[in-house]
Amino acid sequence: MASTNGPDTPVVEANSAGDVPDTGMRALQDRIRQQELLAELGVTALQGATLEQLLNETVRLAAKGLNADFCKVLEHIPTSNRFLVRAGVGWDKGVVGSATVGADLDSPAGFALRTGKSVISNHLENEERFRTSELLKQHGVRRAMNVILQGDGKPFGVLEVDSRSDDEFLEHDLAFLQGVANILGMAIERERHERKLNAALEKHKFLLAEMNHRVKNSLSIVTSMLNLQARDIANPELTGYLNEAANRIAAVAKFHDQLSYGSDFERMDIGQYVTSICKNFDENVAHCEMVIDVVDGMFVATDRAVAVAMIVNELITNAAKYAYKNNVGGKVHIKVVKDSPAAFTLSVRDEGVGVASGFDILESKGLGMRIVKAFAKQLDAKVAVQSHDPGIEFVISIPLDAAPS
Ligand SMILES: Nc1ncnc2c1ncn2[C@@H]1O[C@H](COP(=O)(O)OP(=O)(O)OP(=O)(O)O)[C@@H](O)[C@H]1O
Numbered sequence: 001m002a003s004t005n006g007p008d009t010p011v012v013e014a015n016s017a018g019d020v021p022d023t024g025m026r027a028l029q030d031r032i033r034q035q036e037l038l039a040e041l042g043v044t045a046l047q048g049a050t051l052e053q054l055l056n057e058t059v060r061l062a063a064k065g066l067n068a069d070f071c072k073v074l075e076h077i078p079t080s081n082r083f084l085v086r087a088g089v090g091w092d093k094g095v096v097g098s099a100t101v102g103a104d105l106d107s108p109a110g111f112a113l114r115t116g117k118s119v120i121s122n123h124l125e126n127e128e129r130f131r132t133s134e135l136l137k138q139h140g141v142r143r144a145m146n147v148i149l150q151g152d153g154k155p156f157g158v159l160e161v162d163s164r165s166d167d168e169f170l171e172h173d174l175a176f177l178q179g180v181a182n183i184l185g186m187a188i189e190r191e192r193h194e195r196k197l198n199a200a201l202e203k204h205k206f207l208l209a210e211m212n213h214r215v216k217n218s219l220s221i222v223t224s225m226l227n228l229q230a231r232d233i234a235n236p237e238l239t240g241y242l243n244e245a246a247n248r249i250a251a252v253a254k255f256h257d258q259l260s261y262g263s264d265f266e267r268m269d270i271g272q273y274v275t276s277i278c279k280n281f282d283e284n285v286a287h288c289e290m291v292i293d294v295v296d297g298m299f300v301a302t303d304r305a306v307a308v309a310m311i312v313n314e315l316i317t318n319a320a321k322y323a324y325k326n327n328v329g330g331k332v333h334i335k336v337v338k339d340s341p342a343a344f345t346l347s348v349r350d351e352g353v354g355v356a357s358g359f360d361i362l363e364s365k366g367l368g369m370r371i372v373k374a375f376a377k378q379l380d381a382k383v384a385v386q387s388h389d390p391g392i393e394f395v396i397s398i399p400l401d402a403a404p405s
């Protein structure tokens with residue numbers, strides 16, 4: 001008679017007398033429960049649990065699946081050739097995280113580690129192949145199973161279940177324990193790779209920051225040399241040009257220094273970057289009040305961010321120099337607004353004297369405007385100038401990413 005129970009209930013054929021064999025049914029239910037626990041552990045591993053969480057979950061599920069009193073993950077410490085009880089259930093206080101056991105071939109765990117073979121010891125008191133560790137004796141353990149925890153690198157250690165009862169571990173139980181160890185082994189290996197990757201990333205970040213620092217230092221040397229030369233020249237006009245060149249190079253140095261690296265270190269939050277540029281302006285704009293309004297969360301490549309900073313630098317310098325000359329105070333509004341998922345607008349507006357009608361500022365031959373246009377071109381951006389009453393506004397629409405070449 002076939003079972004008509006729900007899908008979760010195992011279907012077991014009755015014998016000719018119509019009885020369902022009890023032990024067979026129990027064994028089958030045990031196997032199904034073990035499969036469920038394996039699936040549960042697999043899901044935990046896939047969900048990106050931390051190694052610590054996964055170790056704890058492994059020992060809990062392995063002990064549960066085998067009705068065992070104890071389970072532990074033994075991490076092999078090559079320098080001392082011992083195992084550290086890295087995670088465990090059932091053990092007295094102070095064991096997990098501290099206790100160690102020998103990893104020599106005479107111990108079941110050591111044997112499993114060195115040979116890669118699983119070990120079942122159902123009668124530890126009569127065991128002649130291995131000695132029983134003090135830890136097991138102290139806890140009254142009578143039987144044990146050990147399987148190796150192997151990733152694709154060197155073995156991490158051994159997974160062991162122990163029990164006080166005089167029941168027996170079977171080959172099926174060993175297969176379950178091996179399944180648990182395989183899942184944990186893969187997760188350990190993944191964690192090893194992630195750690196290596198993170199270390200490489202940190203090094204990369206460090207080198208990048210170091211490189212920017214050196215760029216800044218080299219540019220500072222160039223600035224000093226230009227300033228020195230400016231001082232030596234008897235021609236005031238030339239001195240002025242050299243000083244301006246020195247100021248611009250100093251600005252580039254500062255923009256490099258202000259590149260800061262978050263998790264995505266090749267891209268900058270452009271709103272935050274522009275804010276930091278505006279807040280660290282030199283004393284030439286001290287008479288201006290910067291009104292900053294930026295949207296965070298838009299990221300651009302660092303070289304594009306530096307180009308944006310160059311444009312901001314020229315426009316703010318001009319506002320301070322022409323809109324509010326002779327140290328008349330005034331506001332300079334700097335905005336970074338999101339246009340679309342792929343572009344943003346930078347605007348710099350003053351409330352100053354403005355420009356005479358008919359004067360096309362963008363066609364001015366000044367170096368400042370040429371720098372603005374050159375970097376806008378590099379950014380594939382559009383520049384527009386709007387006259388206000390009072391003042392003027394530069395509106396620059398900039399794609400977040402460079403066009404594919
Ligand atoms: N915010 C402003 N308000 C009024 N006039 C401006 C403003 N910005 C620029 N101008 C005018 O536009 C001209 C061109 O500016 P540009 O930055 O190209 O050159 P510059 O500032 O004169 O020289 P440089 O930038 O090489 O020091 C300026 O000389 C100035 O007359």
Ligand SMILES: [Mg+2]
Binds near residue numbers: 314317366367
């Ligand atoms: Mg200028």
